[in-house]
Amino acid sequence: MNKLAKFSLMAALAAAPVMADEDFGGIGVTIYQVPAGVYVAEVIPGGPAADTKIATGDVIVAVDGVSLKGRNIEFSKGQIRGQVNKPVELTYVSNGDTASVVVRRASMLVKDFDEESVSAWYGDKKEFNGAELETFASGTEANKKLLAVLSRGTVVAGDAKGVSAKHLNGVFVQKEDEFGPKAAPNKKAKSNGASLKSFNRNTIAFTLKTEGTTVVKVSGPNGEEVASVRVDNAPAGFNSVSWNGDNLPSGRYMVSIEQSFGVSGKFAVLK
Known part of the structure; x- marks a missing residue:
């Protein structure tokens, strides 16, 4: 990434607003608009995009054939998000190479974390695993699995120390047994080159x-x-x-x- 683009991204990260509570069909990435499309700042562990080769630093340039070049962030989010369980085709640039992938949107929830939630999530544990993540969900999130905690759009490690509840969000996804039948190919499967x-x-x-x-x-x-x-x-x-x-x-x-x-x-x- 050139110096100007890197500076613009750092400025966007520093100025990123606190994420509001949202419930939507998504692919599990945090993004920032850049001239060519949207820059992938984070791939949420366990989300739909994590099953693909899309990685932090890639730029999504089109969604279902619709270009994101020169668009604003609201337009780009509107293209990436959509009907739960519906496949969406992403065209992206990674290390100078253009590729495409099909991702099935999942039912995702971004929710503010308060002091009590932070304590329940971190506690005094030295390590944190997926089983503990899943047992946290309750109430509104009862049918969803907690994938990660974000601080201003950046994933926070489960074993982080001295974490404040300020500007934290939990990212949840619908549990797999709540999904309907899978229609799109499983992105974990190896391509046969056809x-x-x-x-x-x-x-x-x-x-x-x-x-x-x-x-x-x-x-x-x-x-x-x-x-x-x-x-x-x-x-x-x-x-x-x-x-x-x-x-x-x-x-x-x-x-x-x-x-x-x-x-x-x-x-x-x-x-």
């Missing part, structure tokens, strides 16, 4: 790096699976499968190409 080549109402064309039984799935805009086609012993290289999309409405769909050792997924428009 690539979608074309997508229309009659055929889906793709290339495989490695031969093997392949399942092509099509999911709708709300994450529901609308089609699944199995190809036994699909060869490496170009493949094409027939399917019937005549009765589906036009719009964006997720096409996932699954093999036993990995998954690739991409959004595509059905005209």
